Amino acid sequence: MKIFTGDEAGLIKSITISEKSKDNISSPIVKIWGKIDRSKSIQLMYYTANKKLVVARKNGQINIHDPNEGKMCQEFFETQVVGGHKSSARFHVGDVYRQGYRTSSATGTTLTLVPDLCRLRVHSKEHHIFACGGRERELSVWDINAYKEGTCFMKTQKEKESKAGLVWMSKNVSHDYLDLRVPVWITDLQFLNDQETTKLIRIYDTKVKRRPVSDFNIGDNPVVSLIVGRNSNEIFFTDTIGNVFSVDMRTGKILGQFKGFAGSVTSLAVATESSLLATVAMDRFLRIHEIGASRKLINKVYLKQRLTYMVVDESEGDNKQELEKYDSEEEKIWENMEEVKPKKRKTKH
Amino acid sequence: MNSSQIKNKIKREEIHAKKRQDKTRRKMELRLRRRKEEAEDPFKKEERLAKNVPKTLENTREFDETIVEAEDTEVFEDETSDEFSSYFKEGISPKMLITTSKRPSKFAYEFASELIDVFPNSQFVKRGSKFSIKQIVEFCTNRSYTDVMIVNEDKKVPYAITLIHLPDGPTAYFKLSSIKLNHEIQGHGRSSCHKPELILNNFNTRLGHTIGRWLQALFPHIPEFQGRQVATFHNQRDFIFFRRHRYVFKNKEKAELQEIGPRFTLKLKWLQKGTFDKDGEYEWMFKPDLETSRRRFFL
Numbered sequence: 001m002k003i004f005t006g007d008e009a010g011l012i013k014s015i016t017i018s019e020k021s022k023d024n025i026s027s028p029i030v031k032i033w034g035k036i037d038r039s040k041s042i043q044l045m046y047y048t049a050n051k052k053l054v055v056a057r058k059n060g061q062i063n064i065h066d067p068n069e070g071k072m073c074q075e076f077f078e079t080q081v082v083g084g085h086k087s088s089a090r091f092h093v094g095d096v097y098r099q100g101y102r103t104s105s106a107t108g109t110t111l112t113l114v115p116d117l118c119r120l121r122v123h124s125k126e127h128h129i130f131a132c133g134g135r136e137r138e139l140s141v142w143d144i145n146a147y148k149e150g151t152c153f154m155k156t157q158k159e160k161e162s163k164a165g166l167v168w169m170s171k172n173v174s175h176d177y178l179d180l181r182v183p184v185w186i187t188d189l190q191f192l193n194d195q196e197t198t199k200l201i202r203i204y205d206t207k208v209k210r211r212p213v214s215d216f217n218i219g220d221n222p223v224v225s226l227i228v229g230r231n232s233n234e235i236f237f238t239d240t241i242g243n244v245f246s247v248d249m250r251t252g253k254i255l256g257q258f259k260g261f262a263g264s265v266t267s268l269a270v271a272t273e274s275s276l277l278a279t280v281a282m283d284r285f286l287r288i289h290e291i292g293a294s295r296k297l298i299n300k301v302y303l304k305q306r307l308t309y310m311v312v313d314e315s316e317g318d319n320k321q322e323l324e325k326y327d328s329e330e331e332k333i334w335e336n337m338e339e340v341k342p343k344k345r346k347t348k349h
Numbered sequence: 350m351n352s353s354q355i356k357n358k359i360k361r362e363e364i365h366a367k368k369r370q371d372k373t374r375r376k377m378e379l380r381l382r383r384r385k386e387e388a389e390d391p392f393k394k395e396e397r398l399a400k401n402v403p404k405t406l407e408n409t410r411e412f413d414e415t416i417v418e419a420e421d422t423e424v425f426e427d428e429t430s431d432e433f434s435s436y437f438k439e440g441i442s443p444k445m446l447i448t449t450s451k452r453p454s455k456f457a458y459e460f461a462s463e464l465i466d467v468f469p470n471s472q473f474v475k476r477g478s479k480f481s482i483k484q485i486v487e488f489c490t491n492r493s494y495t496d497v498m499i500v501n502e503d504k505k506v507p508y509a510i511t512l513i514h515l516p517d518g519p520t521a522y523f524k525l526s527s528i529k530l531n532h533e534i535q536g537h538g539r540s541s542c543h544k545p546e547l548i549l550n551n552f553n554t555r556l557g558h559t560i561g562r563w564l565q566a567l568f569p570h571i572p573e574f575q576g577r578q579v580a581t582f583h584n585q586r587d588f589i590f591f592r593r594h595r596y597v598f599k600n601k602e603k604a605e606l607q608e609i610g611p612r613f614t615l616k617l618k619w620l621q622k623g624t625f626d627k628d629g630e631y632e633w634m635f636k637p638d639l640e641t642s643r644r645r646f647f648l
Contacts, residue, residue: 009427036426222628240630259638262647264622264630282622282632284415284555302414304423304555306622306632 001271002313004053004067005280006042007305010034012055012065015286015301028301033065047311067313133186139170173215188225216252219243227268230275230291238265242281246295258289260297269312280307406586411645415555424555428562432517436495436566443567445471445496446489451478454505461500463530463611467580467593469544469569471498482511482625490516496567500525510615511625514563518623519632521560523589523615531610538595538607543576544569545593551584556633557648560589560617578609587646589615617648 003015016029034040041058048054053065065071133139173182219239226237234255235247242261245254263283270277275291276298284306288299352368355361387394402408417424428434435441447464449457453476465471480488482499489497494515501509510523531537547568552561564582572578577597583590593609619634633647 009430032423036423036430038430224630240628241634242631242636262634262636262639263632266630282630304421305427 001274001276001278002067003269003278003286004045004047004311004313005286005303005307006045006055006309007303007307008041009036009038009305010040010042010057011036011305012042012045012053013303014067015303017288017299017301028299030301030303042308045309045311047313051313053311131189133170133184133189135185136183137186138172138184139186139189141169170212173212188223216247218245218247218252218254224264225267227270229270230272236268236270236277238268238279240264242283244268244277244279244289246291256293256295258295258297260287260300266307267309269310271312271314273314278310278312280310282306286310406644407646409644411642413554413646416553417555417558424558428558431559431562432514432519433562433566436570437562440570441495442569443468443470443495444493445498445567446485446494447471447473447498447500448476448485450499450501451476453500453502456505457500457502457507459530460507460528460611464498464500466531466540467545467591467611468498468567469542482513486513486515486624509618512563513625514566515624518621519559519563520621520623520625520629521563522618522620524618525613525615527612527614529610529612534608534610534612536607538609540593540609541576541578543573543578544571545576545578545580546572546574548579548581548583550582552582552648554646554648556617556620557584559620560648564589584648587616587648589617589648591615 001017003017005013005015007013012033014031014033039059040061042055043058044056046054047067051067053067055063055065057063131139131141172184176182218237221239221241221243224238224240226235228234229236229246233249235249236244237247238244242263242265244258244261244265246256246258247253248255258277258279261279261281261283262285263281265279265281268277268279270291277289277291279287279289280303281287284303286301286303286307287297290296290298352361352364355364383397387397429438436443445468447461447468449461461473465473485497485499496515497513499511499513500507501511503509507528508525510525511520512523513520531540545568547565549561549564552558561582561584568580577595579594579596581590581592581594583592591611591613593611594606595609597605597607599605617633617635620632621629622632623629635647639645639647
């Protein structure tokens, strides 16, 4: 398994971990790319299907790296992002991802947007659809093919007709028991049509209605990031004090907590094949946990910087073949076994 | 036969006393013999002392990969551009505001007045009941303070210190214990207004480095040596002990110390990125499940 991490100092680190046997852990190989420069602090990373690493930095720079040697293939510069607006830097990743994916030149569609967006995500299969949300910005789903020039985000419904491209937009929940408006702050969202705000996780169904289908209030601290687990019933989320929980999406109950974190976990990823959860945190560690019932800490790597983002490349590494081999051996044993026929129960008379 | 199994009490006591006498005599003889040998050959004594190191929690500390080594260029390079670089690189001298929690008692004021004495160029401001910490941070940033220290009090005893570095954080929360004010220390001296020298001990890990650098950045760059005052932050097992002394040269070989108060002990509870915000991201927070062993330390 290969993991790429980004940190505050603007370094990219590639960590290769082989987990052949889970008992004797081989020490991971760490490669460092880049030089320390806090203005180039990494905000977001993305690993494209054609094996390129897209990195968005605080100063508005967007680089596309080769994941094997760390060479920079392409570089964009978004002058609008200069000034270090966190949210806009995050927004542009979705934009540039499309550029890098389709055309080699930096002539993608430009989206103008209102500030205070915190997170944008592109649909994992249909790349022209994306969703975004932020502080006091309701969750909205957009189709980039139908998009025309104009503001990407609007507050009122009336403007909707004039702006093409908006597929769907959520509506805030009804007022609380004091008849006060419930504030909105979307810190992270995931497609599967679920999204999440400060201190609560909301699940939306775009087909049914604009208000959330389910709304769970979890924990005392604000949620930092979240990810969908191996199946769509499981969510992992992290909060500001460094708790990582797994939640059942149907009931909204906490299934369990991953332990060993000292600082806030900024980003997390699931390796589906080997059922591992990888996390990077402000306490400068990369940790790998088992997802199963044990939630055991398998490996941790000290990376010397406050880490901000990570991506996992599962395709690389030798563990896949090993696992297959092991599986086939196991199958042989099963095949060789005799079938035990159920005995007929003797009936007493 | 075991002497404790003898049933006759007088006999039992007799034998036991004899055993003990034998043991002490043997020990005494060994010691005398050793003393004689070592008087002849001083090298032997050195060897024995070098060998005989008691096992303590500190020297049997669990391996910690975050301990910063002298050749670790990445960390040092990172530190040159961190939040305290304005003190170390640009030479901006510290300016601190000290205040208390809301509705403080007499003891908080007394302790705060001693703190003003400790940190040069610090100022006390009464808290009042109106302002939140976030507002205070804003006011202080506008007035170009570099740090804010808040003495928190519970049941009329100061129990914690919130330290905020300005303008971009970080924020730290220390548990405060074993406070002794100047007048409570026997044979204490009076402080002078000279800028003290500073001793920082055992801030070894990456987290410890941050705290150490911060504590250093609370004092002016160049001490006034004619004051002969030293402030010490000594870290032992994650407890940071503060002491202040004045040194006196009795003669060419000997120097003596006179303590100047106050004494107090700090223990880091959490460190947050950015200035104080309850919903902010915590860089490090003490949790009971981190304490896996008595030999694991974080600073």
